[in-house]
Amino acid sequence: YSGAPTDPAVVADFLPPVLQQLVLYIPGDPTETESAAALDLAGAVVAYYGAQPVRVDVRKLPDGLPLLPASGGPFERSVIIRESGEPATELVPLPGGGSALRLNGDDATLQDQVRLVTSKVAAVAVDARAIAGSMDRPPILAPTSTTLRNLGQTNLVATSSGRAEVAVGVDQSRLGRASGSLRVNLQGSYTPLPEDRSGLLSVAAGEYTLDSWAAEPSGVIDRWIDVPDDALRRVTTLTVALDTT
Numbered sequence: 001y002s003g004a005p006t007d008p009a010v011v012a013d014f015l016p017p018v019l020q021q022l023v024l025y026i027p028g029d030p031t032e033t034e035s036a037a038a039l040d041l042a043g044a045v046v047a048y049y050g051a052q053p054v055r056v057d058v059r060k061l062p063d064g065l066p067l068l069p070a071s072g073g074p075f076e077r078s079v080i081i082r083e084s085g086e087p088a089t090e091l092v093p094l095p096g097g098g099s100a101l102r103l104n105g106d107d108a109t110l111q112d113q114v115r116l117v118t119s120k121v122a123a124v125a126v127d128a129r130a131i132a133g134s135m136d137r138p139p140i141l142a143p144t145s146t147t148l149r150n151l152g153q154t155n156l157v158a159t160s161s162g163r164a165e166v167a168v169g170v171d172q173s174r175l176g177r178a179s180g181s182l183r184v185n186l187q188g189s190y191t192p193l194p195e196d197r198s199g200l201l202s203v204a205a206g207e208y209t210l211d212s213w214a215a216e217p218s219g220v221i222d223r224w225i226d227v228p229d230d231a232l233r234r235v236t237t238l239t240v241a242l243d244t245t
Contacts, residue, residue, distance in 0.1 A: 007071065007099050011125035014101050014117065017046070020075040024098070025061040025068070026082075031108040033083045033171035037114045041079065041103075044118040071098025078102060079117075081110070089113045090129035110232050146175065156188070164190070170227075172234050182227040182236075190242055192219040199244040205231040210211055215242065 008014045016223050042056045060223050062068060071078060071094060078100040080092070087105035094100055103113040109132075116122055116132035148154070151174050158164040174177050186203065193199050198214030199237060209233040211223070227236065 004158075008091060009129055010124050011091060011101070011116075011130045014077065014091065014122075015045070015048065015072060018052065018075055019049055021055045021057060021072060021077075023072070023076065023078045024056065024058045024138060025078065025080045026058065028060045031083050031107075033110055033127070034081050037081050037103065037110050040111065041081070041114045041117060044114070048118045055227075064239060067090050068094050068096075068100065070096025071100070074115065077101070081222055082207050083107065083110055086131075087113060088131050089116050089125070151238075161244070163241060163243050165239055168238040168240065170236045170238065172232075172236075179232060183231060184223050184225045184227065186221055186223050186240065188221040188240070190215070190221065192217055193244060197244055199242055202241050202243070204239045204241070205236055206233075210238075215244075 008016075022042065024042060026034050027037050030038070033044070038058060042058075046054050046056065051155075061082070061131060068078070078094070078098075080100050080102040082102070082104050084146075085104045087109035088102075090102050090104075091099045092102050102109065103117075105113050112132040116125070116130065116213070121132070131245050148168060151169070151171060153168055156166045156168065158166045168184075170179075170182070170184075190199075190201075193215055200212060201215055201221065202212040203210045205227055208228065210225050210227060210231070213223070221240075225238070227238070
């Protein structure tokens with residue numbers, strides 16, 4: 001191979017295949033955000049190169065870019081970290097030669113610029129300036145409502161004379177959260193009773209009878225059932241029964 005190494009012209013090329021030294025410039029009296037950003041970037045770059053040793057040098061940022069020394073060569077990179085102005089990750093030329101990466105942002109956005117440097121997203125930053133938005137993964141919250149099918153409860157059918165019942169298991173681990181103030185919209189159907197017979201529908205959780213009502217000629221069940229916290233277990237079994245006389 002021949003030729004001289006070139007300085008990075010876009011953010012995507014800032015980190016070279018081989019890096020021996022990373023120089024971080026922060027103000028002489030850094031804020032907590034600037035200190036945290038420097039520590040996080042140093043750790044991320046060292047981890048990025050794995051078994052390849054990288055020396056990290058933290059230096060006081062001079063009052064102006066003209067006072068920064070020239071780049072130390074193709075195997076050294078300089079980063080300026082400042083909590084100020086509009087969030088941005090940009091390459092800035094150094095008067096003595098080479099360039100440095102300047103990270104700007106406030107306490108809410110500076111960390112996003114830090115994460116960009118070693119993330120896979122950096123590969124698409126094919127310009128001298130980029131702005132990283134939030135790179136935190138949004139939390140996946142457990143839903144506040146679900147269906148019996150989502151809980152693995154399907155084909156709940158019972159056939160009997162005198163008393164027919166089905167058991168519905170509500171597993172809190174499948175709900176994704178510890179549950180309280182649980183309400184169940186019970187929907188189903190049963191064979192309408194002859195005129196000379198009567199029936200009573202009931203819903204129980206263990207020893208707790210939650211609700212009961214007379215069977216109706218329509219044979220349709222559509223009722224909200226409140227389950228008190230005292231009746232809740234990790235797996236709560238709701239027993240829906242139809243007693244006929």
